[in-house]
Amino acid sequence: MQSEKVLYVNYEDLPKRIVKGEIFPITIRLLSTTDKYEQIKYNFSNQDGLKSLNSIPYRVENGKYFYDTFYYLANSSWARLPDIEAYIEPNPNNKYESTVLKGKKLNVITLNPKNNFSNIIAEHFGLVEYKTTSFDNLHNIIVFVAEAKRCDIANIEFKNVYKQGIESIIESIEDSKITYFVVVDKKVETFKFSYFNLEQNRFNNIHIPIIVDDDKVTTQTDLKPKDQSKERIKLIIALSVALVLLILIVWRKKYIYSILLIFPVAYITFLSAPSKNLCIEEGSNIYLLPVSNGTIFETTSETIYLQQEGKAKGFVKVKLKSNKIGWVKNENICKY
Structure with a gap:
């Protein structure tokens, strides 16, 4: 049986330029002259400088046309879209030709940011809430929750900080959310950083005022600054x-x-009332925040007694001999 050409594919929307580190969409317009098929599938090849974020397209139907959108992350200063082959799986009753849409080279620009750049490139990025507490005698810890649109939010990173890390993250092409901590010098009065806004085509600044809580409690559900007194x-x-x-x-x-x-x-x-002393088992992890998969900054080498400062779900807040504040899982409290 001779194969028949029934699929026609063209680019519907191509960006004129993209930024290295940007998540961007590519939309193709597909027309099928037959309805005798179960599914139209795609093969991708020969892409360069890009990370594919969805192999199954986001589809919109309009009349005879399918508008299929694919998302990519530009991770290089040189990028080429893949060759996209659209095809219908053959069966005994039909055999159709596949159609190939050749990839195109993209215009990629590389940013030249200032030293306070956070590595965030987003359509939108904003703080939901934040909180600052004392980490030790020399440092404060800032914990913030941020939301972003069309952003590789896991790429966030700051320069010139004592410690930093991700405590929780929800990654999505359109909407992402992250809980992040930064440990900074006590002399810092405002934590400032910038991100690149794709809609406005500029660097925007974020300011977090350092208002230290006396209670030294930091949780993901209680991050807003509170009155110290x-x-x-x-x-x-x-x-x-x-x-x-x-x-x-x-x-x-x-x-x-x-x-x-x-x-x-x-x-x-x-x-x-004075704080209660707790017995902590040998080999117990001391967490920076009361999160199961959170950052561990110390592990006990022997059974120790620490001062209890508070509680959170599944965790006890303790004061270490170094005056640092940490969290221990309930299961690591000695059982008498």
């Missing part, structure tokens, strides 16, 4: 209430107020 204010209010009740008791000799005095006194005792 909040606990102190609560203590002052409780003391004031207790003092007023005490004056009423002495002045009016109304000893019934003694019952009400129990509540502020109990709260003051709770706020002022």
Whole structure:
């Protein structure tokens, strides 16, 4: 049986230029002159300087035409689109010719950013929330959640920081989200970095003010900066209430107020209670954040006793002998 040409493929949308590190779409227009098939498939070959992000296209149908979109990441300063072969799998009743759309060379530009560039190239990038806490005597740790569109968000990286890393990440072609930490010198008052905005075709700056929480708690669900004096204010209010009740008791000799005095006194005792010491097993990992697959910055070489500072789901916050704050899984607490 002689093969028949029934597929016609052309580029519908090609970018005039792309930036090295950019995620970009290529849309092709496909026309089939037959409906006697189950599926149209593609083969790709001879691409250069690109990483393919989807082999199955995002398809939009309009009349007789299919508009199929493929996404690529430009990871080189020279790039060529692949040759795209569209075909219908033959069966005993038909045999159709495949159609090849030849790849094209792309105009790739390489950025020349300043030293504070974060390696982020995105259609949009923005902070959702952030928090700064004390890491040790010399450093603070900034934890932030950011969202981005059309971005290789895992490529984020900063220069001139003490430590950094990804705590959690959701990668997607269109919408990505990341929780990231940066450890910086205590002298830094504002953490500043830039990213390249593809829509605006320019570098945009991001500023995170350093507002250090006294409680030294950092979790992914509680990252927004809080008033450093909040606990102190609560203590002052409780003391004031207790003092007023005490004056009423002495002045009016109304000893019934003694019952009400129990509540502020109990709260003051709770706020002022010393931290509890915990036994941590040998070989326990000390995490930077209370995240199961988070960054480990220390492992205990022996059984040790540490000061408990707080709790999170599945984790206990501890104060190390170096005055650093870390998190230990509940399963690593000694069992008596």
